[in-house]
Amino acid sequence: MDLLITAGTVVTGAKGRHVRDGAVLVRGETVVYAGHRSEAGARTAPGTPTLSFPDATVLPGLIDCHVHLALDAGSDPVGTLHATDDKDLLLAMAGRARRLLDCGVTTVRDLGDRAGLAARLRDAVAAGVLPGPRILSATTPVTRTGGHCWFFGGEADTENAVRDLVRRNVAGGADVIKVMATGGGITKGGPPIWQAQFTGTELRAVVEEAHAAALRVAAHAHGTEGIAAAVAAGVDTLEHCTWIAEDGFDVREDVVAVIAERGIHVCPAASPDWRGFAERFGPRRADEMFARLRWMADRGVRLVAGTDAGVAHAVFDDFVSSLEFFEHIGFSPAEIIDLATTEAAEALGIAAETGLLAPGHRADLLVVDGNPLTDLQCLRDVRLVLAGGRRHLPSGAAA
Numbered sequence: 119m120d121l122l123i124t125a126g127t128v129v130t131g132a133k134g135r136h137v138r139d140g141a142v143l144v145r146g147e148t149v150v151y152a153g154h155r156s157e158a159g160a161r162t163a164p165g166t167p168t169l170s171f172p173d174a175t176v177l178p179g180l181i182d183c184h185v186h187l188a189l190d191a192g193s194d195p196v197g198t199l200h201a202t203d204d205k206d207l208l209l210a211m212a213g214r215a216r217r218l219l220d221c222g223v224t225t226v227r228d229l230g231d232r233a234g235l236a237a238r239l240r241d242a243v244a245a246g247v248l249p250g251p252r253i254l255s256a257t258t259p260v261t262r263t264g265g266h267c268w269f270f271g272g273e274a275d276t277e278n279a280v281r282d283l284v285r286r287n288v289a290g291g292a293d294v295i296k297v298m299a300t301g302g303g304i305t306k307g308g309p310p311i312w313q314a315q316f317t318g319t320e321l322r323a324v325v326e327e328a329h330a331a332a333l334r335v336a337a338h339a340h341g342t343e344g345i346a347a348a349v350a351a352g353v354d355t356l357e358h359c360t361w362i363a364e365d366g367f368d369v370r371e372d373v374v375a376v377i378a379e380r381g382i383h384v385c386p387a388a389s390p391d392w393r394g395f396a397e398r399f400g401p402r403r404a405d406e407m408f409a410r411l412r413w414m415a416d417r418g419v420r421l422v423a424g425t426d427a428g429v430a431h432a433v434f435d436d437f438v439s440s441l442e443f444f445e446h447i448g449f450s451p452a453e454i455i456d457l458a459t460t461e462a463a464e465a466l467g468i469a470a471e472t473g474l475l476a477p478g479h480r481a482d483l484l485v486v487d488g489n490p491l492t493d494l495q496c497l498r499d500v501r502l503v504l505a506g507g508r509r510h511l512p513s514g515a516a517a
């Protein structure tokens with residue numbers, strides 16, 4: 119079944135590439151044409167259903183590179199997780215997936231949950247049973263006994279245990295492997311945020327096992343020692359990458375140069391509540407941390423968008439506030455859309471399938487009022503979402 123969508127502007131690819139008076143022709147779950155409306159007409163069979171949005175923009179579906187569907191974004195997400203059984207958790211996760219889709223997020227990378235539930239939700243969405251973005255699931259993150267996010271169930275303390283856990287994740291249908299290279303903020307009693315959790319040998323074992331199964335590795339890394347070890351081990355993306363030391367920050371030009379040269383993507387996982395975080399963290403220290411991102415970008419490091427949705431105050435229905443973080447550190451709206459579409463797809467290894475609007479790509483797109491290439495706020499007015507060709511009307515959108 120074909121569908122023709124016409125709009126005042128169609129964003130087709132990276133760097134703000136767009137056409138005025140554009141159209142996207144969708145067949146089933148695939149884009150067959152994206153470009154000028156006049157050319158779309160010749161390819162469209164008579165009687166094809168057409169949706170017309172003369173004052174709106176069509177752009178590639180947004181990608182959130184860092185979510186935790188298993189966490190509820192309340193003030194105590196880990197406590198709530200402990201108090202929720204798997205059946206209720208899966209239902210709650212389905213609601214969170216739907217809220218992401220409402221915002222035009224058509225792909226998410228879930229970087230850690232419990233009992234393989236995100237993978238089950240992924241399969242239900244893929245089968246069309248539930249509305250939601252396409253989910254790439256890390257299943258169980260690799261951590262230490264009592265280490266960062268141990269409560270997801272992935273404790274491993276030797277090289278062999280690490281290898282076994284990665285293999286179990288692969289067998290359990292993981293799409294990506296997540297390793298907690300350092301401590302983190304949400305684990306009571308865990309190691310401090312700057313402290314490395316694994317040796318270089320153990321991190322290399324994670325990468326070897328993952329790459330042997332053709333999966334990428336996402337490394338959670340705050341502290342500089344953990345960042346450097348993860349980079350040396352050959353991970354594919356760095357999450358947070360805050361360069362935090364026990365007393366302040368410890369930036370290393372040599373490590374940043376390698377991150378840039380190898381094209382390792384960095385996902386700052388800036389919460390929609392990053393302003394509140396800055397207040398709690400202390401504005402000066404927060405500004406210093408934010409400046410590290412700009413510093414990396416200036417050295418050619420490729421950044422991507424992610425929200426850490428699920429951790430405290432990181433809600434599932436406010437992707438745009440998270441994107442405003444990049445505006446705060448000096449990115450233009452067109453550049454920011456790249457970080458959430460084409461660059462994100464590259465980081466996740468799915469650039470041949472999504473992240474831009476071109477023939478053969480999945481029909482992942484959203485329609486928003488106005489022109490988000492010049493005003494990011496336009497992304498808040500979502501009229502329609504297509505995820506893998508499936509139409510989704512955001513709750514609250516005018517029909």
Ligand SMILES: [Zn+2]
Nearest residue numbers: 184186229426
């Ligand atoms: Zn996270």
